[in-house]
Amino acid sequence: MFENLSDRLQSAMHKIKGYGKITEDNISEMTREIRLALLEADVNYQVIKEFISSVKEKALGEEVQKSLKPAEMFVKIVKDELVDLLGKEKSDIYLTGNPTTLMLVGLQGSGKTTTIAKLGNLLRKKYHKKPLFVACDIYRPAAIDQLKQLGKELDIPVFSIDDNPVNIAIKAMDFAKENKYDYVLIDTAGRLHIDDNLMQELEDIEKAINVNEILLVIDSMMGQDAINVINGFNSKLNLTGAILTKLDGDTKGGVALSVRHLTNVPIKFVGTSEKLDGLEEFFPERMATRILGMGDIMSIVEKAESVIDQDEALNAAKKLNKGNFDLEDFLNQLNQIKKMGPLENIIKLLPGVPKELKNAQIDPKQMAHVEAIIKSMTFMERKDPSILKASRKIRIAKGSGRSVEEVNRLLKQFEQMKVMMKQFKNKNFKF
Ligand SMILES: Nc1nc2c(ncn2[C@@H]2O[C@H](COP(=O)(O)OP(=O)(O)O)[C@@H](O)[C@H]2O)c(=O)[nH]1
Ligand SMILES: [Mg+2]
Structure with missing residues (x-):
């Protein structure tokens, strides 16, 4: 969404963080870049003019000059102006008619x-x-x-x-x-x-x-x-x-x-x-x-809330906490994540994710392979992967159309995840 605009504004914001203090000169430089970004995004000329003059005026204000973190202040000014431009407050839809x-x-x-x-x-x-x-x-x-x-x-x-x-x-x-x-x-x-x-x-x-x-x-x-x-x-x-x-x-x-x-x-x-x-x-x-x-964590949370089964999520969290999260639970969680739509759309909303990762195409096949492998296991095997010896692994690989190496990799990753969860737990993270 608005990728070019986003990139240009972000690189301008990034640059200002390099400046120790804010002078009239670098404010001019910044606003010039913002102006170009908006022009390229096909924003109306009059809108750009007012936006820039408002940013300039606020940036030159005393508050910014005296601030200990002028760059952050500047970014905040730009953000607030953008919020204003987009309408400031959310405008609710009418709901109370009959009908x-x-x-x-x-x-x-x-x-x-x-x-x-x-x-x-x-x-x-x-x-x-x-x-x-x-x-x-x-x-x-x-x-x-x-x-x-x-x-x-x-x-x-x-x-x-x-x-x-x-x-x-x-x-x-x-x-x-x-x-x-x-x-x-x-x-x-x-x-x-x-x-x-x-x-x-x-x-x-x-x-x-x-x-x-x-x-x-x-x-x-x-x-x-x-x-x-x-x-x-x-x-x-x-x-x-x-x-x-x-x-x-x-x-x-x-x-x-x-x-x-x-x-x-x-x-x-x-x-x-x-x-x-x-x-x-x-x-x-x-x-x-x-x-x-x-980033837009609120949108992720809302999206998750609308598609994820609350009881199931709570159940999984409890199991994680107790350390008895098994592959069956893992499979359930994968299915919940899938409901949120393509993973790359979610990653785009995360704050501070590097651009390369934002543009990465996540292969949905990868998730499908994991799913196929787990589905080729018996219920007992999913509950207790430690019983998986060589012959069982070969059977699972054949059943899922994947290689034994892939089965091993998945099991290893799953074990690592459990160890990580235990560490969280020991640090008293609450799920
Ligand atoms: N990608 C995308 N396509 C959309 C969106 N909204 C509508 N479309 C597509 O735009 C085309 C025209 O939509 P339609 O509802 O028939 O337009 P109408 O003539 O105004 O009723 C259809 O092919 C829709 O699938 C959207 O938000 N994203
Ligand atoms: Mg129509």
């Missing part, structure tokens, strides 16, 4: 339909809502099919009837109330450009029913044009927020960093993959720390 109604709008291909599905998934999982999808993009039959397909995958019903979008929305609301759905998500039609007919249709839906949120979906690859699109939609509809999609692609970051400042529409969610769990709530603070390479 709550949300409409997604945006250009064609921006990701509305996919995001409806992701939102339904998230609202149900995190906020225990009972969502209903409404198909108001009636012009392309494929669009309705796409929503139905996604609804089927998630087991979330799709309200779809043969009528005009306004009537569909009205009848969907009645249906939701009768059937006690507490979150209505309306998928709307898009066009390639802002178009009067479409705007009129969206306005008519807004007037006909009580909509709590109108969220504009924007493709983050779009570049500066996105600002015109947002202003166009915002002038006709009461937008309550924006969702930036495709942040997993090689978007430079300009839109994300310019939107809030130029339009005052808060970013509420970001799309981070094509999959149905690829939607995150947007936290300005976390995004800023991520961009500056300070």
Whole structure:
């Protein structure tokens, strides 16, 4: 995410740490580098100008000059300004309607339909809502099919009837109330450009029913044009927020960093993959720390919480503590980690990880091999690997399609891990 911007800002921040004290000269040098980084990231010119002047003013302030750690102070100023630029506080989604109604709008291909599905998934999982999808993009039959397909995958019903979008929305609301759905998500039609007919249709839906949120979906690859699109939609509809999609692609970051400042529409969610769990709530603070390479532990913790079975994790921790963690437990833990998605995505969020490692592709096959080896063991062998003698190892190697060396390596690593855990324990680490 925003790799180039991130690299450039981080190398600028790194440089300043080499300076003993902060002078006007090196502030100028730093801000020049930051300015270039933002320009390259396609951040709006006006936004850059204000950002830089604000950083400069604060850096020249007395507090920094007198500080014992001026470099840290400078980094903090940049971070705080970034947080401000991204919207300062998290902007929550409306949850307390009865039912709550949300409409997604945006250009064609921006990701509305996919995001409806992701939102339904998230609202149900995190906020225990009972969502209903409404198909108001009636012009392309494929669009309705796409929503139905996604609804089927998630087991979330799709309200779809043969009528005009306004009537569909009205009848969907009645249906939701009768059937006690507490979150209505309306998928709307898009066009390639802002178009009067479409705007009129969206306005008519807004007037006909009580909509709590109108969220504009924007493709983050779009570049500066996105600002015109947002202003166009915002002038006709009461937008309550924006969702930036495709942040997993090689978007430079300009839109994300310019939107809030130029339009005052808060970013509420970001799309981070094509999959149905690829939607995150947007936290300005976390995004800023991520961009500056300070890591984003909170996002890892949250991701872990959403996919990891708490009881199982606790159980494993207890076993580790007692020293009787076996290969069966190890296999369970591997499966839990797998649920968090590709490992390289998690590593990217860790603070202070060197760039080479961040960009390393972790071969999922490696994990699959470990899994295959453990699965080729009998239950007794997993519980007590010490019974594994040569003949058993040969059998396991054959069964898993791996070599005996690999089996040995895994066993050795597992023993080392146990020793390490014991050391933690002796140091009174609490799990
Ligand atoms: N990589 C990635 N692809 C996305 C994301 N959101 C949507 N897409 C893809 O963008 C394309 C258009 O999405 P769709 O929901 O049909 O857009 P709509 O025309 O606005 O309804 C589809 O291929 C989606 O899979 C995202 O966050 N990341
Ligand atoms: Mg669509």
